Amino acid sequence: MKRPWLVYGLAFVGGLVVFFLLTSFLFSLIFMVKDSSFRGGPKIGVLEVKGVILEAEPYLSSINELMQRKDIKAVLLRVDSPGGAVGACQEIFEQLKLLRKVKPLMVSMGEVAASGGLYLSLAGERIYANPGTITGSIGVMIQLPNFEKLMEKIGVSSEVIKSGVYKDTGSSFRKLSPDERAYLQEKVNALHDQFVKAIVEARRLPLEKVKTLANGKIYTGEEAVKLGLIDELGNFYQALEALKKRTGLKEVVLVHYPEKKGILKKFLEERLPFKSVQVFEPLGLRALYLLQI
DSSP states (O other), X not given: OOOHHHHHHHHHHHHHHHHHHHHHHHHHHHHHHHOGGGSOSOXXXXXXXXXXXXXXXXXXHHHHHHHHOTTXXXXXXXXXXXXXXXXXXXXXHHHHHHHHHHSOEEEEEEEEEETHHHHHHTTSSSXXXXXXXXXXXXXXXXXXXXXXXXXXXXXXXXXXXXXXXXXXXXXXXXXXXXXXXXXXXXXHHXXXXXXXXXXXXXXXXXXXXXXXXXXXXXXXXXXXXXXXXXXXXXXXXXXXXXXXXXXXXXXOEEEEESOOOOHHHHXXXXXXXXXXXXXXXXXXXXXXXXXXX
């Protein structure tokens, strides 16, 4: 006995597959036409740093590509980030300094460019921010969750066999000992000094002045100009115009980095129930240049 519904069903599914393939192809063609990287003429790269920074990639690869592309004459760093992991911020910062030796680099701060976001911004020749931009938050912290009381309530304990007295420092199953607290405070102070030194060198400010600013307080863009942390008030397009003037370019094409995520990937990331896990990823020891309000 024939099953026409099966044939129709397979035909329908096949039609859908063909439809999606054709649609994807057309979208790709439209993207190639609209994508600024396919247009001729001089280009300015726009490196966008958004959200919490927990890893240096894909920023490092983007910076390397910006350095190598001969058609990109200058770079505008757009920062809209509260900061993130110390190591990642420092790694990106050092690569940005190399980029600046090759091409003009200016910075546009968005809504927030604090702590590690400010750290990255120090690499620019000039830093622009809006009057209400939140910046500052100069400092470092280590957050350690403590589940000791919770574990006691549910009757679960943890035993550790370690090779050194400090090996399990930061364990989530017990409090820090006084020695461990002093030990971690020493590391935090050392990382804080690195942040202060970076500001002193980049902004050419007196060490004592920077020390007074590096207390974790946030500053508005308007305050940051007066304090010498940034150069000028202005939005993205004003910073772009300044960069065009700096390079002598009039008509330019903007090329954005890192590469934009595809529609499907973005859709899935926005709807996965565990999408926020990365914000809480630093379980255990991870030092942060991070604004927390």
